Amino acid sequence: MKKNIIANFIGRFWSILSNFLFIPLYIHYLGFESYSVISFALMIAGIMAVLDSGLTATLSREFSRKDNNDEDKLKVYKNLETLYFFMIGICILSIFLSSNIIAEKWLNVNSFSPQQISVFLKIISFEIGFQLLFRFYMGGLLGLENQVEANFFQVGWGIFRNGLVLVAIMYIPTLEVFFAWQTISTIVFTFLIKIFLDKIILGKYTIHFNFNIEKKIISKIWKFASGMMLIAIVAAFNTQMDKLAISKLLSLENLGYYTLAVSLSQVLIVLVNPIATALLPRFTAYFSGNKIIEARNLFMKTSLLVSVMIFSIMMVMSFFAKNLIWIWTGNSEIATKTFQLVPIIALAYTMFALQFLPYNIAIANGYTKLNNILGIGSLIVTIPGYFLATKYFGSIGAATIFCFVQVITTFIYIFLINKKFIKSNIIKDIYWKQFILPFICAGIVALLFSKIPLTFDNNRILSLIWIGFVTFATLVITLAILVPVKEIKSIINFRKSKI
Known part of the structure; x- marks a missing residue:
């Protein structure tokens, strides 16, 4: 399990690094409004993720079950x-055929004509479709706990x-080239x-597609898959509706600023996701083997460390939001227009x-069931809230x-999951230890560091080093206050336990 967590961290660290390395370069070579179009493409990809229909999660779960043979x-x-493959066809056709309507009726863009936007959308329809398929196969590798190999492909x-798309846009700085390169790479x-x-799975290298539908197999997995599908649909509304409202009611440039703040805040997701991904097969094995105590102990130990970290x-x-965006983009105007969004969005992603x-x-x-109830609720x-709030407050x-x-x-979700499966003291063990104390301790430490006057705040490299030190110090101090050393050692040694 430790190897899988490390592999997942490497994969997710690449996601963080690529954001910090490539987004400023995209803006430099293509311009900020082009980046705003890229942001819109990312939003469409997020909406189209609903077509996954829970199939990736179902594949990963079925592969990790101990009661399934080969x-x-x-x-x-x-x-x-x-x-x-049926879902991928729907994805590509729906974007391709609606591209003209989206370009003409939805977006407010100054630098590109509706015809150009339509071409961009037609190209990315294939990229988004195959990106979903790539993640489906990756979900299979993760379910088999081949997480090192999965992250190699990632x-x-x-x-x-x-990364290599930069070579292309350095010589031909157009969005057509940018999207075409990404599409070919994904395929x-x-x-x-x-x-x-x-x-x-088969014991041999093959490119053969054996299309097959068995009623017995579908009846076995449909309940879980349909529940995951509803989760995906609701999640798409809840995570993309804000961007959808901004793209409709404000200029596309505003979507670009908002997406920058989201990209920075998603570091929090990227850091937690490797741990969660590595632990899911272990949780599945514990619960399918009726080892409830082991599952609870694993959850309590890892969740405290996750809370302190994020x-x-x-x-x-x-x-340090304004400094971080300026360090990242090298553009003080972008930093000024974006930094106020960061604390709000960062708390949301936390x-x-x-x-x-x-x-x-x-x-x-x-x-x-619970995810669907809360999501629909x-x-x-969100549906009226995003559009009203965006209309009046931007x-x-x-x-x-x-x-x-x-x-x-x-708060509601963790309360109910704890009540049903974990059965710990929700106030003392979770809300107090994993929410309130880390929030207060980390907040005080970071606030104190932010009050220290700097003489090198115009130097991006030195500023980055300082913020890196502050992050490390805040994490270490908060860990020292809240997590006993023996708990940290027990988590490190947890990999030695047997299922």
């Missing part, structure tokens, strides 16, 4: 792959898709990861990240609604 896994894989894909890596996954980083991110481990507890037990606030209004919903749903 033949069962192969049948599930082939049936889900067949369904997935990093390789990121290098080719997000190539999708076939490569499929070949590798087939080798594990609250420490969130607080530093909030108090609360969202705190749901990851409880969510894995639910998924390990095949329990998706939150739409009562991007800040959208960010505030997003943060409010995440805070409320996180």
Whole structure:
């Protein structure tokens, strides 16, 4: 498990690094409004993720179940792959055929004509479709606990898709070239990861597609998959509706600023996700083996460390937001127009990240009902809230609604998951130890560091080094206050335990 967590951290660290390295370069070579179009493409990809229909999560879960033999896994894989190709076709056609309407009726863009926007959308329809398929195959590798190999493909894909595209746009700085390069890279890596996954499942390298639907297999997985599908649909509304409102009511440039703040805040998700991804097969094995105490102990130990880590980083991110964006982009105007969004969005993503481990507890037990109830309930606030808040308060209004919903749903979600599966003292062990204390301790430490006057605040390198030191110091001090040394050692040595 330790190897898998390290591999996942490397994969997610690449995601962080690629954001910090490449986004400023995209802005430099293509211009900020082009980056805003890229932001809109990312939003569409987020909405189209609903077409995954829970199939990736289902594949990962079925592969990690100890009560499934190799033949069962192969049948599930082939049936889900067949369904997935059908979904990919819907994804590509829906974007391709609606591209003209979106370009003419929805977006407010100054630098590009509706015809150009339509061409961009037609290109990215294939990229988004194959990106979903790539993540489906990656979910299979993760379920088999081949997480080192999964992250090898993740990093390789990121290098080719997000890094080497710079070579192309340096010589031909157009969005057509940018999107075409990303599309080709995604298609190539999708076939490569499929070949590798087939080798594990079938015992041989193959590119053969055996389309097959068996009623028995579908009836076995449909309940979990349908629950995950509803989660995906609701999540798409709840995570993309803010951007959708901004793209409709404000200029596309505003979406670019908002996306920058989101990209910075998503560091919190990227840091927690490797831990959650590595632990899901272990949680599934524990619960399927009726080892409830072991599952509870694993959850309590890891969730405390996760809370300390993300609250420490969130607080530093909030108090040093303007400096971070300036260091990142090298543009003080962009930093001035973006930094006020960061504390609000960072808190929202912190609360969202705190749901990851409880969510894995639910998924390990095949329990998706609660996610759907809370998600659908939150739409009562988000659907009118985003559009009204954006109309009257701009991007800040959208960010505030997003943060409010995440805070409320996180407290409710963790309370109910704890009551059903974890059965710890919700006030003392979770709300107090994992929410309130890390928030207060990390906040005080980061605030004190932010009050120290600096003589090198015009130097990006020295400023980055200082913020890095502040982050490390905040994390260490908060850990020392809240987490006993013996607890840290027990988590490190947890990999020695046997399932």
